[in-house]
Amino acid sequence: MTQDSQPMLEIRQVSKNFGGLTAVKEVNLSINKGEIFALLGGSGCGKTTLLRMLAGFEIPSAGAIFIDGEDISQIPPHKRPVNMMFQSYALFPHMSVAQNVAFGLKQEKNKLSKPEIAKKVLELLTLVRMQDFAQRKPDQLSGGQRQRVALARSLAKKPKVLLLDEPMGALDKKLRSQMQLEVVDIIESVGVTCVMVTHDQEEAMTMANRISVMHDGEIMQVGTPSEIYEFPNSRHTAEFIGSVNIFDATVTQLEADYTRLSCADLHVPIQVEAGVNAPLGSSLGIAVRPEKITMSQVKPELTDNWLTGMVEDIAYLGGHSVYYVKLASGKRVMTIGTNNDRHEQKVTWEDTVYLYWSITSAVVLYR
Amino acid sequence: MGKKVSSLGKTYLTLGFIFLYLPILILIIFSFNESKLVTVWGGFSTKWYGELLNDKQMLGAAWMSFKIAFLAASSAVVLGTMASIVMVRMGKFKGKAAFASMITAPLVMPEVITGLSLLLLFVAMAQTIGWPAGRGMLTILIAHVTFCTAFVAVVVSSRLREMDVSLEEAARDLGAPPWKVFFLVTLPIIAPALVSGWLLAFTLSLDDLVIASFVSGPGSTTLPMVVYSSVRLGLSPKINALATIIVLLATTGVLTAWWLARRVETQSVNLPTGDS
Ligand SMILES: Nc1ncnc2c1ncn2[C@@H]1O[C@H](COP(=O)(O)OP(=O)(O)OP(=O)(O)O)[C@@H](O)[C@H]1O
Ligand SMILES: [Mg+2]
Numbered sequence: 001m002t003q004d005s006q007p008m009l010e011i012r013q014v015s016k017n018f019g020g021l022t023a024v025k026e027v028n029l030s031i032n033k034g035e036i037f038a039l040l041g042g043s044g045c046g047k048t049t050l051l052r053m054l055a056g057f058e059i060p061s062a063g064a065i066f067i068d069g070e071d072i073s074q075i076p077p078h079k080r081p082v083n084m085m086f087q088s089y090a091l092f093p094h095m096s097v098a099q100n101v102a103f104g105l106k107q108e109k110n111k112l113s114k115p116e117i118a119k120k121v122l123e124l125l126t127l128v129r130m131q132d133f134a135q136r137k138p139d140q141l142s143g144g145q146r147q148r149v150a151l152a153r154s155l156a157k158k159p160k161v162l163l164l165d166e167p168m169g170a171l172d173k174k175l176r177s178q179m180q181l182e183v184v185d186i187i188e189s190v191g192v193t194c195v196m197v198t199h200d201q202e203e204a205m206t207m208a209n210r211i212s213v214m215h216d217g218e219i220m221q222v223g224t225p226s227e228i229y230e231f232p233n234s235r236h237t238a239e240f241i242g243s244v245n246i247f248d249a250t251v252t253q254l255e256a257d258y259t260r261l262s263c264a265d266l267h268v269p270i271q272v273e274a275g276v277n278a279p280l281g282s283s284l285g286i287a288v289r290p291e292k293i294t295m296s297q298v299k300p301e302l303t304d305n306w307l308t309g310m311v312e313d314i315a316y317l318g319g320h321s322v323y324y325v326k327l328a329s330g331k332r333v334m335t336i337g338t339n340n341d342r343h344e345q346k347v348t349w350e351d352t353v354y355l356y357w358s359i360t361s362a363v364v365l366y367r
Numbered sequence: 368m369g370k371k372v373s374s375l376g377k378t379y380l381t382l383g384f385i386f387l388y389l390p391i392l393i394l395i396i397f398s399f400n401e402s403k404l405v406t407v408w409g410g411f412s413t414k415w416y417g418e419l420l421n422d423k424q425m426l427g428a429a430w431m432s433f434k435i436a437f438l439a440a441s442s443a444v445v446l447g448t449m450a451s452i453v454m455v456r457m458g459k460f461k462g463k464a465a466f467a468s469m470i471t472a473p474l475v476m477p478e479v480i481t482g483l484s485l486l487l488l489f490v491a492m493a494q495t496i497g498w499p500a501g502r503g504m505l506t507i508l509i510a511h512v513t514f515c516t517a518f519v520a521v522v523v524s525s526r527l528r529e530m531d532v533s534l535e536e537a538a539r540d541l542g543a544p545p546w547k548v549f550f551l552v553t554l555p556i557i558a559p560a561l562v563s564g565w566l567l568a569f570t571l572s573l574d575d576l577v578i579a580s581f582v583s584g585p586g587s588t589t590l591p592m593v594v595y596s597s598v599r600l601g602l603s604p605k606i607n608a609l610a611t612i613i614v615l616l617a618t619t620g621v622l623t624a625w626w627l628a629r630r631v632e633t634q635s636v637n638l639p640t641g642d643s
Contacts, residue, residue, distance in 0.1 A: 057536055077539045090537035094555045103551075107542035157542065 008033040008193040014063030023049040025217040036194045038204035041214030047197040055084045083159035087166040089150035091138035098134040104157040124152040164196035238287045247286045265329045271304035285365035292361035293335040306356035398607035405602040415608040432590035439511035440568035447519025455527040473517040482581030502584030515568035526560035
């Protein structure tokens, strides 16, 4: 990805209030040209509101939005160089597929001639592999086909920024994963900068180059999918993206290249790499992802980072199983075992097991 | 779709149709009655149709009624649609609830009261500003527009409320200014409601006796008024002939509307990708 000196989309200190409620709070983001950027967050966290401000359907209560260096905050939606694909797709039911795609082209100031529009519509429909359906009405299409038409329609005017609101929201699960890759291919072949909204972390991680995790109208963290997963900066992010075990621990030994913490759930200290940015005695969260924990039935020869408990529950998921281990303190710890043996599981309910992880596996959470 | 209707269902359906349409059928049959007595069959004849065509008063009233109904329905559709858009799409404004309930008040107002209050208004206006000068077609038209608008507003606003707002937003997003969004997207989508609103208003206006009686003047009698007064003098088979013609026109109208709707649905519209 080429890093232009100027971002394609810049959101500066944008807030939005609805009456007394703050739906979006002092958001700052800058999105580069050609990037696929996901706004990820739970229900009601303000994703749609932020996207609608980019499209112009809501006016920010404070702050400004720049596209290609130009402040568009006060420009009405029909004059913005931005197009949106709606969650419900919003295809015009009284127009054919071709007319839907042509709609935006016909609204342009320097309108193309009829044959030029026809040619462009065909190009776009070919891009989304819908050229054979040009004469159909939207209600004669399947969900996935409708989505492709909606995508073609929102790409027709070559927007500087493409907005996708829950792009897979209206599809069933199987079609979803197929369309995620297909939509990314199309967007990348066009090279358009794209901001998408989703509450599905898998979807965000599959589709986006960068993700921003939102919570209560605020941006919690911005990063690539692996940064967000491997280096969450808060309990909220760690818990929202994937599964995680979080231990409440207190700093007991601070060194330049490692830190030791004590935790009521473990009999031994927790050790993390590098010194933490907190004084001795402060309480922090230690996050360990289930797949980074190794399970064994023999006691490991380690001084740190291990614990013991009893297998309380096993969720068999085919390729792997999730083990829920109950500690003496009552805490449940999750770990994953790969099922590489077709015969009976070695570890079963009520077994006493030992769990351990390496010093590099744990992440320190300050908030 | 291909499910068979049970025999019980068929019986109910038949009974329902008989209940609805038998009176009309009898009316049509008796319009061809030779006898002057409305209820006694005296052989086939079309003489009442001939007499009807010579009855200048009746034909004049019918023409007047049609004119009023057409104009009232058309104005009511325009005004009712505008009112619906204000009610459904304009967001919150002061007095919105009052506006919404007042626009639909004529629906529940007894006709006698509507008629009387309009009569008083017209008289007062004629005295103070001299307009409308006398009572006649214009005052009936104004009266009909007021109550038809209420009906159209109810039909259209329910359709508007059902319509997905994101369709309008999508059009806006694709570069259409608000007025174009209305004509290219909103209007075609709510068109069926406009048509049914228009038909409803037309029928209501054609049908109205009470309000028209209050606000009409000399020389402006509508069809229901003529029918009503002639029935009071004694039934004439001419009325049956007139009713048959109206039924015929209504049926043609409904069938044409249905046929048009079907044609629009199956028609292939002119497409941007047609050539190339
Ligand atoms: N027009 C509005 N008027 C008042 N409050 C609103 C309006 N639109 C959104 N809100 C509120 O703002 C908050 C954020 O809403 P938003 O639709 O942006 O959430 P979201 O992140 O898209 O959630 P979801 O995943 O459920 O779609 C919610 O509490 C919502 O109730
Ligand atoms: Mg939303």
